[in-house]
Amino acid sequence: QKEDIEVTLLPAGHCPGSVMFLFEGGNGTVLYTGDFRLAKGEAARMELLHSGTRVKDIQSVYLDTTFCDPKFYHIPSREECLNGILELVRSWTSLTRYHVVWLNCKAAYGYEYLFINLSEELGIKVHVNKLDMFRNMPEILYHVTTDRRTQIHACRHPRDDDCFRGNRLPCGMTCQNGTPLHIISIKPSTMWFGERIK
Numbered sequence: 311q312k313e314d315i316e317v318t319l320l321p322a323g324h325c326p327g328s329v330m331f332l333f334e335g336g337n338g339t340v341l342y343t344g345d346f347r348l349a350k351g352e353a354a355r356m357e358l359l360h361s362g363t364r365v366k367d368i369q370s371v372y373l374d375t376t377f378c379d380p381k382f383y384h385i386p387s388r389e390e391c392l393n394g395i396l397e398l399v400r401s402w403t404s405l406t407r408y409h410v411v412w413l414n415c416k417a418a419y420g421y422e423y424l425f426i427n428l429s430e431e432l433g434i435k436v437h438v439n440k441l442d443m444f445r446n447m448p449e450i451l452y453h454v455t456t457d458r459r460t461q462i463h464a465c466r467h468p469r470d471d472d473c474f475r476g477n478r479l480p481c482g483m484t485c486q487n488g489t490p491l492h493i494i495s496i497k498p499s500t501m502w503f504g505e506r507i508k
Contacts, residue, residue, distance in 0.1 A: 316333075317331060317333055318334070319332075322347070325422070326422055328345060329344070330342060332358070341368050341370070341371045341372070342371075379504065381504045384503065385500055392423070392424065399496070402494055403432065403461045405492075409494075410492070414498075415464050418443060419443070421464065422444075424498060435453060435454060436455070436462045439456070439481070458479075458481050467480030477491070479491070
């Protein structure tokens with residue numbers, strides 16, 4: 311049998327370009343989320359998820375369930391996490407220009423919000439290995455750099471943790487102008503909230 315369906319792509323908020331799929335046809339409406347991250351109230355602002363003044367009648371939802379587990383009872387908002395990281399990075403980098411932060415980012419994408427906000431708030435660009443992956447995201451290009459002489463790094467190496475243990479950034483930096491670097495590592499990860507009871 312053939313059936314005409316309408317497919318609508320909705321922003322998933324997971325990383326730039328990520329989408330949820332809304333399928334609508336004669337047999338009903340289905341929402342497929344994939345990886346998504348929506349703050350409270352964001353779905354209410356998605357016009358394409360609504361019909362008139364109410365949410366469309368969705369018969370089935372295929373939901374990414376990574377954090378659909380009681381141990382993830384409370385995951386702070388993106389803003390709460392950003393404020394905590396900002397406070398830590400600001401206090402560390404203000405000690406001396408040799409105090410640097412390594413953002414231990416495990417995935418290639420999804421940290422753009424963090425990079426942009428750290429750069430805007432602190433006036434420090436974030437070091438990344440290459441700019442290629444951000445070429446189609448012009449809004450972030452101003453906030454990242456390949457210049458290793460910055461105080462915030464999100465550079466990567468196949469053995470990142472080994473590098474860090476040797477007080478060396480993944481890009482190989484250990485000092486500037488002969489002065490050793492003081493490095494702290496921040497691992498932005500939602501998994502942390504499931505590994506702790508409180």
